[in-house]
Amino acid sequence: MGNPLPLCVVALDPVLEAGAVSALSGNPDIALVQPEEKADVAVVLVDRVDRQELDLVNATRTGPHRPAIVVIAADLSPAEAADAINAGARGLLRRREVNADRLARTVLTVAGGDCTVPPDLIDGLLDHGTELDPHPGARGHGPGWGLDERERAVLRLVADGHETDEIARALCYSARTVTTVVRDITQRFRLRNRAHAVAYALRAGLL
Numbered sequence: 001m002g003n004p005l006p007l008c009v010v011a012l013d014p015v016l017e018a019g020a021v022s023a024l025s026g027n028p029d030i031a032l033v034q035p036e037e038k039a040d041v042a043v044v045l046v047d048r049v050d051r052q053e054l055d056l057v058n059a060t061r062t063g064p065h066r067p068a069i070v071v072i073a074a075d076l077s078p079a080e081a082a083d084a085i086n087a088g089a090r091g092l093l094r095r096r097e098v099n100a101d102r103l104a105r106t107v108l109t110v111a112g113g114d115c116t117v118p119p120d121l122i123d124g125l126l127d128h129g130t131e132l133d134p135h136p137g138a139r140g141h142g143p144g145w146g147l148d149e150r151e152r153a154v155l156r157l158v159a160d161g162h163e164t165d166e167i168a169r170a171l172c173y174s175a176r177t178v179t180t181v182v183r184d185i186t187q188r189f190r191l192r193n194r195a196h197a198v199a200y201a202l203r204a205g206l207l
Helices: 014-024 053-059 078-087 100-111 119-127 149-159 164-171 175-188 192-205
Strands: 005-011 029-032 041-046 067-071 089-094
Touching: 005 014, 005 100, 014 029, 014 041, 014 100, 041 053, 041 100, 053 067, 053 164, 067 078, 067 100, 078 089, 078 149, 089 100, 119 149, 149 164, 149 192, 164 175, 175 192
Parallel strands: 005 029, 005 041, 041 067, 067 089
Antiparallel strands: none
């Protein structure tokens, strides 16, 4: 086992902050630190995703230690999810979805360089015309611009933090098929990795 992950909790509401600290305090893989101390990940708790809350996310992300950000909100629409991602969040959770295990898994996924969001938010963004864009600033609807149903299904599970073997079992595919689907998405849209694919799906067309 490596060293515990340094993590801080940031909230405008001290009751929400105390709840998150309590949920994470017993995890041996996480070391809670104060917001002013060096943290690899910051959990930011908000009631809604609005200007004040987005300013808090951005200020935390661009602070001296530049932690990766997990945002927990009372609710999240696709547009609010995009706003949070654009402000610097790499993980998103709705408060009703959070328990100690889910929160810890999300934090560790984000610390490992991946993005994780509720799968239905990916669907919502794509259904509202948010498509992966192979060239920043370009827009179009020609062949190859969207995602087929298999690609959507795989990307939703990637976004939710699942590993290749877990995705294969959930979708009744082989691990090789899952790997091929992810590789095809990243190559087609000139993306770096799984995390970039998820983040780009959220951002494309919404900047």
